Amino acid sequence: MxxxxxxxxxxxxxxxxxxxxxxxxxxxxxxxxxxxxxxxxxxxxxxxxxxxxxxxxxxxxxxxxxxxxxxxxxxxxxxxxxxxxxxxxxxxxxxxxxxxxxxxxxxxxxxxxxxxxxxxxxxxxxxxxxxxxxxxxxxxxxxxxxxxxxxxxxxxxxxxxxxxNVAIGLQRKFAHLLDVTPAEVHLDHVGLNHLTWERAVRVGGPDGTDVLPRLLAEHGEAIAADLRLPRPLLDRLGVVPSYYLRYYYAHDEVVRELGTRPSRAxxxxxxxxxxxxxxxxxxxxxxxxxLARRGGAYYSEAAVDLAAALLGGGGSPYQVVNTYNNGTLPFLPADAVIETQAAVGAKGAVPLPVAPVDPLYAGLIANVTAYEDLALEAALRGGRDRVFKALLAHPLIGQYEYAEGLTDRLIAHNREHLAWA
The missing domain is CATH 3.40.50.720 (NAD(P)-binding Rossmann-like Domain)
Known part of the structure; x- marks a missing residue:
């Protein structure tokens, strides 16, 4: 191989x-x-x-x-x-x-x-x-x-x-807190890449017992601290969001923080x-x-699992991947790419059925999917207007003055990488 x-x-x-x-x-x-x-x-x-x-x-x-x-x-x-x-x-x-x-x-x-x-x-x-x-x-x-x-x-x-690696990192964290093996933990992981929520944590497979309420009750402070979100928010939502959701749920707070310290880069x-x-x-x-501080924790385990399943040599039967929606989330186009649990094998990844998504999450998923449509169009065809429209559609931007200023800055800082600029 x-x-x-x-x-x-x-x-x-x-x-x-x-x-x-x-x-x-x-x-x-x-x-x-x-x-x-x-x-x-x-x-x-x-x-x-x-x-x-x-x-x-x-x-x-x-x-x-x-x-x-x-x-x-x-x-x-x-x-x-x-x-x-x-x-x-x-x-x-x-x-x-x-x-x-x-x-x-x-x-x-x-x-x-x-x-x-x-x-x-x-x-x-x-x-x-x-x-x-x-x-x-x-x-x-x-x-x-x-x-x-x-x-x-x-x-x-x-x-x-x-x-x-977001999902596999949470799977490992929850397994440690529950004192079970990672293979026993199945996540009800739904959304888009870097825009996901864990709505259930099941022990024993897709039909196992949901222990997420127990995790939040017993370990809510630690989970919230890792996400840098308030514990009461997790209790009100009853889910565990990806840490990337902090950019949405605490946007202004994050902007203030980023302006006072060196960049992650x-x-x-x-x-x-x-x-x-x-x-x-x-x-x-x-x-x-x-290397653990560099990021990408458990990346190797996820990559091995996925490659093994795709190449027909083994791997876990269910894995969190990014693949076509194909009706899994009925409020999105079939050709949207979602991040969810899927059955993975030699023919590719097929998303598992997903319970209806609360409008609180579905609305943001649909909004960001629309942005991704426009972003891909801009990446494939170029043009200032396409960049502007993608920025205007993004829920973290959404105001025309911001979109105008960001468009100019994006093009200026990336001209050497944009064939059309």
Whole structure:
């Protein structure tokens, strides 16, 4: 089995490698190709990757290349983890929206749109080259904004599934609090990527007992603290929102906070420099503890589970993924991409039936889906008016003066990545 990781020079990659090594019986990789144009960085990451495989006795071969076509040739699955423009672009995404009094964040709001505009054309080019190399290859997208990028891939006819680590992180957290194994915890996870709610936490599978009321009663303070939302709000809602919902439920508070401290991009850039220095140590043969602060917790377990299921070799029967709605949420178009529990196998991901969604959540889901329609149109066709309309439609923006100012700033800061600008 051959897997290719596009963006293999990412500091995330040792987390992925650790999962491949530990879970080799679930996903028996024989050849792993790390693809990245940043040769020096790629060499550091690959060196550590090989040492991790050696330490854990994995027999697979790890090779590197800066050439995409070489890297994806004959691959059974291709995992995408790119950041077009690097941390410098992320830094801008997190700062210029604040000038208009809006949240600066790399996956939602104006910054998220900028990332989508930079990313979608690049990902579609990669996907076409994967299809030419092997039409049967699966594309697993971990590249943000996952919902919009996955939608672009599916609309273009690619065999693709989107992946995020939010759900698996909550599953692990709840399993720990309940003193059960993660495999016993099934989430009623509904919404869009980075816009989801856990409406039930069932032990024993989709038909198991819902223990969410118990979790909120016994551990509500800890859960609320992790989300940085008030405990009374969780009690009133009776659900656990994704931590990204804080950008919506406490928008003004978040904007004030972001204006008083260094950006997350600056923190990550400093962390990445330190990590790469660690990766260059020939004595290091395991992922360093610092990597947990980089983000992407449990990414490797989720990626292994999904790849194994898609390639027919195992994996959990039910997984939270990003895929076509196809009537699952009746208030959305069939070709919207939702994030939900799905049955995953060699033919792809099929969402499980979902109980009716409360209007409190359905309204926001529908609003953001409409924004994603417009964002994808802007990413595919370009044009200032399309960017403006997408920004105006976003519930974190929604005022024409903000949308005008943000449109000008977005184009100015991303001109080198926008072919039409």
């Amino acid at each position: 051959k897997l290719a990781v596009v963006g293999g020079g990412s500091t995330y990659t040792p987390e992925l490698i650790d999962g491949f090594a530990r879970l080799r019986d679930t996903l028996p990789i024989t050849d792993l190709v790390l693809v990245d144009p940043a040769a020096e960085r790629l060499d550091l990451v690959a060196g550590l990757a090989r040492r991790i495989f050696a330490r854990q006795g994995h027999p697979g071969r790890i090779v590197t290349t800066g050439d995409l076509d070489t890297g994806v040739a004959d691959a059974d699955a291709v995992l995408l983890q790119l950041r077009v423009g690097g941390q410098a672009a992320r830094e801008r995404d997190e700062t210029w929206p604040l000038e208009c009094g809006c949240v600066g964040q790399e996956t939602t709001g104006a910054g998220g749109l900028a990332k989508a505009l930079r990313t979608v054309p690049v990902v579609l080019d990669i996907a076409e080259r994967v299809r030419r190399a092997n039409p049967e290859a699966w594309i697993i997208d971990f590249t943000n904004p996952v919902g919009i990028v996955t939608r672009a891939l599916l609309h273009a006819g690619h065999r693709a599934v989107g992946l995020c 600056a923190e990550v850039a400093a962390m990445e420099k330190q990590l790469l220095e660690m990766y260059g140590d020939p004595a290091l043969d395991e992922k360093p503890a610092l």
